[in-house]
Amino acid sequence: MPRVLIVGASLGGLRAAEALRDAGFHGAISSVGAEAHPPYNRPPLSKDVLLGNATSDGVLAELAFPRKARLGEIDWRLGMSVAAVDLAQGEARLADGSRIHFDALIVATGLRPRRLQLTGATADRFVLRTLPDALALRARLVPGARIAIIGGGFIGCEVAASARRRGCATTVIEPLIVPMQRALGQEFGAAMQALHEAAGIRFRTGRQVTGFEVDVSDRLHAVRLDDDSLVEADLAVEAVGSQPNTEWLAGNGFDLDDGILCDHRMAAIGHDRVAAVGDVARFPCLLFDDVPRRVEHWSIPGLTARRAAGHVARQLGVAVPDAPFAPLPTFWSDQLGLRIQCAGLPGLADRVGLLSGSLGPDSMRRDGAVMGYWRKDRQVGVAAIGVAPQRFINFQADLVRALQNCSL
Ligand SMILES: Cc1cc2nc3c(=O)[nH]c(=O)nc-3n(C[C@H](O)[C@H](O)[C@H](O)COP(=O)(O)OP(=O)(O)OC[C@H]3O[C@@H](n4cnc5c(N)ncnc54)[C@H](O)[C@@H]3O)c2cc1C
Structure with missing residues (x-):
């Protein structure tokens, strides 16, 4: 019986498993995910989860995706990462040294937050990608806490809005002219800044962070900017973008320049039995042009999973009709x-x-x-x-x- 290995058990990995079954693949599916939790929805992490008081179990009860009956038997390996794959052998090595043989591979390993290459204030610097990240950050969002949010993209601005609602003195530091400029342009970004300022959030735009000022116990008291000014802060959130989780794919001839390069079938270039889905995949959005891009929106894992699963099932001998694929990226953000x-x-x-x-x-x-x-x-x-x-x-x-x- 052929086996498909799905690496990454979040939105993209789960949707890929569902889509394989929908495509008529009745073989074995192994799903390996580094997070200990079952697949859950990330967007509320910067919104409802930061604003609420639910425990980890309570949040999971809300956010875990329902496990659909049509998934059937799946060999779940949660809390375990894949350390390496050997495509020639069709084998993956897990972090505990065990191995899984596969006939086809679906890459769904998403992103992790990029970190600033600066030292100090370790206990007071936060990122936001996972449920534990959100709960750790929320514990510090107490009234009067001074929070510096480094990066005025969507996640930075959503965290700013949530922190302000929790009574924190909130400053967003952004190197471009206005927040969310890359995604929305200067006019819309300026309007969003005005909206945030009206809610009491301060902005330092056109500025980079050059250091963390700490006391003798390495606790943060200010963030230093490139004009040598200081933003007083008890904690900092680094919301400076993400990087694709692709190191485990090294040594197999993939193009891993920025995510894994795929064609319009979501097949990895040069490897027909490997496909990728979601945030980690760099693929051409043919509605626009044939330039491959990564698209970090919630709608993309589901759309690319259907495409990738159809391709993989076909490679394994299932008769799946082909259809044109030209997904429209869409996203939403809730702020203030x-x-x-x-x-x-x-x-x-x-x-x-x-x-x-x-x-x-x-x-x-x-x-x-x-x-x-x-x-x-x-x-x-x-x-x-x-x-x-x-x-x-x-x-x-x-x-x-x-x-x-x-x-x-
Ligand atoms: C805080 C936050 C708020 C967001 N809000 C919005 C929003 O409002 N609107 C919107 O459109 N989008 C939003 N997004 C983006 C959206 O959540 C992502 O696009 C989506 O989660 C991508 O799913 P994915 O499965 O591709 O990747 P991920 O969700 O990143 O999942 C990848 C999984 O792979 C695992 N993994 C990584 N490496 C390995 C390995 N070697 N072995 C095994 N497992 C591995 C990871 O631990 C992770 O569980 C938000 C994201 C975040 C973090």
Whole structure:
């Protein structure tokens, strides 16, 4: 009986197992995941989990994905990482030295937070990717605590909003001109900064962190910036991006430059029996162009898992019909009681413009606002704040039509 090994037991790994069964694969599936917990949903970690008081078990009861009956028998190995694979032998070596033989491999190992290459303040520096990360950070979000959030991307801004709601004195330090600039552009980012400032969150933009100032016990008292100014802080959150978990794939001829390079079937280049899904996969989004990119949004693991599972099942002799694959990246973010929704790849744009509403803090709260993003006069993205999902779907449909009707 053929065996598919899925490495990484989070959203992408779980969806890949489900999709293999949906594709008619009845062989063996082994799922190895480094986290001890069953697959759970990450987005609430920076929102509801930081704002709530639930215990680890309580949070898991809320966030664990339901295990669907159609999964059937799965050989779960949780709390265990794969240390290395040998594709020629079809064998994976686990951290405890045991081995799993496989006929096909699905890579679903996602990302881990990038760390600042600075020393000091070890006990007061936090990252946010996992449930234990969230619970450790939440324990320090007490009223009056001074928190420096390094990085004003989505996770940094969501943590800032949650920390402020818990009564912390919150400062976001961001090297670009405005927060969330790369994803949403300067106009939308500036409007978001104003919204955060109105809630009492301070910003130091255009600045990098150069050091952590500590006392004799190595406890943090300030973060030093590149203009030599200090931001007083009891704790710091490093929200400076992520790096793909691909070291375990080394030595097999994969392109691991930024995640694992895949083709439009989600097959690893040069290895038809290896596919990748979710945040770790670098693949071409054909709705835009044929440039491979990683897309770190919740919608992508599910979409790529279906594609990858179909491909892998076909490689193992299951007759699975092929279909065109041109996924539209979408994501959302909840900050300060407002929902941001985004579709497409606004980061590609060379021009932005309002499609509806205006970007003042009051009008965003009252009527919402929708921004369009164009590259060479072709729409490549749409982002909205304070707009009902049913209304946003219409803007998203316009975007898909625009993308289908002309190429970059
Ligand atoms: C705090 C936070 C908030 C977010 N909020 C949003 C949001 O609001 N909207 C949105 O669209 N997206 C959001 N995201 C992104 C979304 O959660 C991710 O896109 C999604 O989790 C990716 O799933 P994945 O399965 O590809 O990777 P991951 O969820 O990273 O899972 C990879 C798994 O592989 C395991 N692993 C790694 N290496 C090994 C190994 N060698 N052996 C075995 N296992 C291994 C890891 O431990 C992990 O469990 C958020 C992410 C975070 C962290």
